[in-house]
Amino acid sequence: MPFNLLVLACISYAAMLFLVAFAVERRAERGEARWLRSPLVYTLSLSIYCTAWTFYGAVGYAARSGLEFATIYLGPTLVFIGWWWVLRKLVRIARQQRVTSIADMISGRYGKSNMLGVVVTVLNVIAVTPYIALQLQSVTLSFGVFAAAGSEGWAVPDTEATALWVAGGLTLFTILFGTRNLDANEQHTGVVTAIAVEAVVKLVALLAVGVFVVWLVADGPADMVARIGASALGHWDLVPSRWAGLTFLSAAAVLTLPRMFQVVVVENSDERFLPTASWAFPLYLMAMSLFVVPIAVMGLEVMPEGANPDLFVLTLPLSQGHGGLAMLAFLGGFSSATSMVIVASIALATMVSNHIVVPLWLSLRPTREVTGDVRRLVLMSRRFSIAGVLGLGYLYYSLSGGASALAAIGLVSFAGVAQMLPAMLGGVFWRGATRIGAMAGVLIGFVVWIYTLFLPSFGPGAIFTAEFLATGPFGLGWLRPQALFGIEGLDPLMHALFWSLAFNIVAFVVGSLVSFPTPVERVQGLAFVDVFDPERAEPQAWVRGLADAEALLVLAQRILGDDAALGFFEMQAQAQGKAGYLPDPVPEFLDALERRLAGSVGAAAAHAMIAELAGRARVTVVDLMRVADETAQIMEYSSRLESQREELTRTARQLREANEKLTQLSVQKDAFLSQISHELRTPMTSIRAFSEMLREGDMPPDMAANSARIINEEAIRLTRLLDDLLDLGVLENHTVRLSLRLASLTELLDRAVRAAAQTRPERDFTVIRDLPSEALFIRTDPDRLAQVCINLIANARKYCDAAWAELRITVRQRGGRVILDFIDNGTGIPKDKQSLIFEKFARLTDQTRAGGAGLGLAICREIMVNLGGSISYLPGQGGAAFRVVLPLQMKKTPEDEAA
Amino acid sequence: MSRRGPIILARRAYRQRRLRDAVRLLPLAGAFLFLLPILWSSPEGNVTATDGIYLFAVWLGLVALAALMARALGAEEELDTPPLSGDVPEGGGG
Incomplete structure (x- = not known):
């Protein structure tokens, strides 16, 4: 296949995605995109779980280890079939708290602690960047396959340049559609729809290759089974620890990978999509893995010795002379890589900008007031973060030189993000989990992961010398990275997973048991754990009356934009029974505003901004008592009285306002009547005086003309005044005739x-x-x-x-x-x-x-x-x-x- | 079937609870079935074809059951607008 044709196909495919995303965004702006937010599109968007690593790599994995590749899909299948346990709760919490990323969720649960958000963000960037590099590598490798197959057309640029072009193009696409707005829960309709289209492309591509292999290369399913039995893959070794461990690891990863969290939880626009996705997504995964073993078996049989099994999906159709099918497979792999990179970089950029850039800016800016356009700052920081994340991915790729170390990085990455699992699940199900515990667990798990898996994954000699790996630091054998405490014989991945999570969980539990949570933590813990209990999940952390509504409006305008902010304030004011744009700063309103802002800049930053305007964030006594169960009922009652009292005070104030307005109006009316008498009287007086003078008759003609002019002008003034009054009367009675x-x-x-x-x-x-x-x-x-x-x-x-x-x-x-x-x-x-x-x-x-x-x-x-x-x-x-x-x-x- | 009287209502609420139990239990059953091949793994290696057919059969069965339950649950929720009343006990369980 000529290389230039390939580039053309890639570019036109990318252009098509641009068009899809663009058209969808346009429709969404006009509010016509309801069908695009359907369970189908939601399910398809989840398919970014299947990256190029699974698209190409699953066949290679199967060629090496038999059915073990399936564990990567079995874990997510169990998580989705068990949606009632975890996913349902995560989605509800995310919608209620306006969560923007997994770091935001964890930091929000533990008292909106930004420090925790920073730690989780750093962990994610370190764990996911190599994964992005892996995608770049797979795209350049697949380019290489076509380039080797034919020599017509342009010369193939070297792989570095290809990777650079791919990274640049992806940056452009992601920035264009990932950072268009800063609104509505961080949802990106255009991107999600483009991802859904890519999901269809990759499924169709893999199924097409599978059907080709089973029915055209082999003679149907029965022959295929016979051939599997006869091949080198006829028997495979099931290693129990890896089989169970990898299933668990992939289940953990589907919950904690930032890109999965983004599509499953953040981009979810309706909870009712989950039941559909609970069976449709496992079905998708099954379809993606159905033909993996047949392709691997036929590849080993047909392809020459030493061919890279990771690329069988491409090379098998090519070797049989089906260029078109190979092209489809190539686009499938391209789709897998691009969709993963786009969503992963959006998710990471959101975290970096919300937890590192914005808080840094908030603490560094010279004045206490919120000045300047925060929206632009957040959007710019997000754009730079996207470029930064992709740049890091490219850097990692070019430094590691596309070495074989990259192939293992998918699972290494899974194990890295799995370190957030205890803090996340613990936070959602256990009210006793505290910030100290979460911080200790995540940090220690992260460190153990780096020591036992991440650094050794570069291979002996890269960072750890072979001697270091064999004897441990300073000759301390029990500290060997791949055999901690002398436990040998475990597979390095399982070894690292076991120790990192064991330390993580122990630190998390012990840290939580011995520390004491702050009030905000306790209130947030209640809101997360009891999210389905509306009575308890609505804590109010703000004291009334300290904030000025107009200052809040100015703040909100700078973050949400003028229209959205005014609309929100107007709605809140209406809910309080007030007209206009300025609601009373009651706790309910401050709470709603904080959540709305959190949807744009993250929970911690939003909390800090409102705290500055509304006074220190304080939890009322009522809230703390609500946390303590034994007196909850009594306090509930008295708090109800309290809220009724507030309601009465507010009504009384509104009545007072209305009364004042009426009094003022009456005063004005009197003033107006006297004024209008005055206004009527002045011209009347002069008309009378001049007309009397005219009646005398003995006046020079120029003076008479002058008098007549004055009389005329005064009459016109009178008429205009009366016209206005009549006009108003007609308009008020709606009897006016409009000429449309x-x-x-x-x-x-x-x-x-x-x-x-x-x-x-x-x-x-x-x-x-x-x-x-x-x-x-x-x-x-x-x-x-x-x-x-x-x-x-x-x-x-x-x-x-x-x-x-x-x-x-x-x-x-x-x-x-x-x-x-x-x-x-x-x-x-x-x-x-x-x-x-x-x-x-x-x-x-x-x-x-x-x-x-x-x-x-x-x-x-x-x-x-x-x-x-x-x-x-x-x-x-x-x-x-x-x-x-x-x-x-x-x-x-x-x-x-x-x- | 008659649509009045507390007995019928209680029966429906009872069915709904059991349906939710089933939804909760399905992943546990799935995990058990997915881990079952460990029991018959042998040192000489397993037969790929039969293991594969077993695995995909279980997989498809789980998808089908999940789809049926999701539909039944959706229908229940439409009948019964405040749908989340019966699941407080599992909140703190984990």
């Missing part, structure tokens, strides 16, 4: 800006607009909408008190609605006045009496109600900011249709 038609938003805003320029024309005033985003056609009443815009722009011209007054108009489309924001750079509207400005007769300052009777915003509000939209004041934007929301396509109201 399609209108260009750009033209409409142009018109509004021009018209508003007549207000205080002497003033320097900059309007900042984003023309491309305004290119929308909306079906509405353009004259009425323009009236609203003119009013808002004119208000900004009148009242914006900045030296260089600026007004920013932004337009966005969200679903079927258009959002127009008018934000100026003045001091804004004080908080206590924000609720009044849309009321009739309201005017904020008496000194700026720039005409009008304080009806402008009231009219605007009524117009927007009539147009099926709304207008509201946006707090926390730096200046006065108004948000106008209206439907893209306004429907006729029933009255209009009847009319």
Whole structure:
């Protein structure tokens, strides 16, 4: 096969994945991707468990050790069939606590301890980086197979360069789709769907090769069984310790590998997918391993002596002259490698950025306040982390020179990540597990793993000399890395697994038994262990009343983005029965906000940020008592009373607020009445005076003309005032006739800006607009909408008190609605006045009496109600900011249709 | 079948509990069956073909049982909206 054809196939395959991921992200943004989040896609995405190591390596493994290869799939099968035990609980906890990675889960369980998160992150990076290198190696090896088979086309670049290109391409893809947003529980719909497509490709490829081998090379299943019996693989040695140990190890790995945790737990968008995955994923694994032994047997039979059994999947079809099938197999292997690398690097980058970069930044920044755009920082740190992780993988690959040591690294990696198992399962099932215990267990297991397995895996002479391996450090025989305490005869992998987990578990249990947990740990432990008990799993760790809602909003905007933060605050405010964007800082709200932020930056960082604004994180006495079982019931009762009291206080305060508002309104109404009498009276007086003068008749003609002009002007002023009042009346009664038609938003805003320029024309005033985003056609009443815009722009011209007054108009489309924001750079509207400005007769300052009777915003509000939209004041934007929301396509109201 | 009366309801709740027990026990049965080949491993080596057929038969059987149970469980949960009431005891067990 010509090499350039191969490269072309790879590139077009990658381009197809790009398109899939891109199209899915687009649909998801428009909320049309419901079917993409189905049990099927979820199950297929789990298939990243089958990497290139299993795609190519399983056949090689089978050729060497018979059926032992199957243990790698048996463990996950048991874990998924037993989903009711562990997976169900992990998924529920992750959804409730907004877990972003396995490090986040462990650190969250043990009192949101970031130190633990750092340790787990480092462990994962060390354990998984070689695994990524292994994928790069398998892709370059498979390139090499095709390159050796034909010499036409381009010359094959050396393997180093191939690996570099592959690593670069994967970095680009992962950054493009893995770090697009920082939202919604760290879920990546586009990537997951692309992974699901790759899952289908690799399954089809392996099954195709299997069918080819059994039915075309051999004569069907019966012949195949006979050939297996006759081959060198007819008998195999079952080593009991390896058979049981590897099954256990793969079961542990499927729970603790960061990439598996990412797809199984973090990307799970619906718990109801689990029952389906519980049988469908084992079925997938079975299908992947069904033809492994036949391919190995036929490969040994057909291929020349000394051929690499790891590549039989490719070389067997090639040697039989089936280039197309080999191509399919190649794409299958390519899929396995790329999907693993993409998800693994996303998972690792999330951990590195949430547990190392962001906390570091939080502690290093000069001021105590949260300044700058945290979102950008987190996204950038994630992008660099992805590049860093892949760079490390490439470095590992090129340093180890693609040596045979890499082949064993898959299982070495499994044993490394399995060190998190005691802390994870212990944390989920045992309330007594503590941070000290978890830290001790993970650290000691990690160290033993490095000493007994990771470093020796480079081979004698690489890091440990052969002499060191044979006699131990300083001649201490009982410390030999592969025979601790003189226990020999065990396979090195089993030896390391046994000792590392034994030390790990003992340290974890003893550490937990002798230490005393902090209050946050105890509350979190309760929330994790009793996650299915809604009464006990909802701890509140925040004291009420210390945080300022507006400061929290500013913080949330910097992390979640403006829209998401405002939407979240509005929803919370509504849940508390308040209008607007600022909910009361009650513990429930702080708790919900913390979890929402944790979905973006991890539990520990979110906790620290809120702690800074809300005062020290404290667990109330009620919570601690709830932890102590014996008095739980009494305290439960009194806490219920407490919460009822709080509820009453809140209601009372809301009533007081409403009362104040009513009183203010009444005062304003009186003021307005006297003002309107005044406004009516002044022109009336002059009209009367001048008309009387005219009636006298003895006046020079130019003076008479002047008097007539004054009378005319005063009459116009009166009419305008009465017009406004009438307009308001009509709008309030919804009897207004709207003339709906399609209108260009750009033209409409142009018109509004021009018209508003007549207000205080002497003033320097900059309007900042984003023309491309305004290119929308909306079906509405353009004259009425323009009236609203003119009013808002004119208000900004009148009242914006900045030296260089600026007004920013932004337009966005969200679903079927258009959002127009008018934000100026003045001091804004004080908080206590924000609720009044849309009321009739309201005017904020008496000194700026720039005409009008304080009806402008009231009219605007009524117009927007009539147009099926709304207008509201946006707090926390730096200046006065108004948000106008209206439907893209306004429907006729029933009255209009009847009319 | 009649759909009223506490006896019927109790029976359904009882079935539901036992179904969950079965779901919990399935992986243990699977582990036992997967480890069974250890018992007949011999020093001369096992016969790959028969072991393989045994292994894949057990595998397929487990998948089929898991699928049946998942479906039954899904149907139960649709009938019974607060589905997670009966599983408090296993919470601390591990």
